[in-house]
Amino acid sequence: MLKFDKHLLNIQYRMNPCISLFPNTQFYGRKILDGSNVLSPSYNKDYTCLPFGSYTFINVTDGREDKEGTGNSRRNMVEVAVVLHLIHTIFKC
Template sequence: ISEKSGFGRSLFERMSLLGHRKHLLNVQYRMHPDISLFPNNKFYKKMILDGENVKQRSYEKRYLEGRMFGTFSFISVTGGKEEKDARGHSWKNVMEASVVCDIVERLFR
């Protein structure tokens, strides 16, 4: 209903279409630089800077033993199947979600 009425876009998109100026917030303070590197290069043309707090050595936090988990990890999950949710709007993968839950449980042990 909202999309048919012309409301299927964000407030940011509507304001921009009306001619309001856009301002890029170009410093990020939450992600480790190793993690911010990909979105910065892929989507922001290397215009996003890392805040000083995330560049400090003390920001590196290790929760699990071993070398498998660094700043970020890619984990291959076999047996999972992507499927649409009940409303048909979002994708889900129950097997991948289960693996994430297992990792989070280990973090809190």
């Protein structure tokens, strides 16, 4: 095995703090700080038109995975339709 020094990220600059909280707590012992940019009010958009907060889990029923082409990639067109609907809803907010 190659010997490389480990370097842990100190500050994260991309995720909403309520999203970063889970991995930070579960995997990093809350050692990662949120950057000032993600803590500013202008970073967090208010999508009050949506029925959920910064993140959610959506149970998509009746979808089926199928293979795409000759490779190992799979797709679920019902899930694609749900994502497209959500994107259109967000852009209308």
